[in-house]
Amino acid sequence: MSIKKYSVMIAGHRTSVSLEPEFWEELKKLAAQEHLTTAELITRIDADRTDGLSSSLRLYVLQALVSGN
Numbered sequence: 001m002s003i004k005k006y007s008v009m010i011a012g013h014r015t016s017v018s019l020e021p022e023f024w025e026e027l028k029k030l031a032a033q034e035h036l037t038t039a040e041l042i043t044r045i046d047a048d049r050t051d052g053l054s055s056s057l058r059l060y061v062l063q064a065l066v067s068g069n
Helices: 021-033 038-048 053-067
Strands: 004-010 013-019
Touching: 004 021, 004 038, 013 021, 013 053, 021 038, 021 053, 038 053
Parallel strands: none
Antiparallel strands: 004 013
């Protein structure tokens, strides 16, 4: 797996996250399931995180997959 940088807008500013493409695709699917854009879901995750953003996104995806979402 290779890591890629993805640019997103969070709280009015651009930032980038480094994720494996597989995590990015799952994040997009989860956002669609919640009727959100990917940026909106990332903004929600960002508001609750205590670690780095990329790590928090991976954990969110993994928790969703384990819980069956």
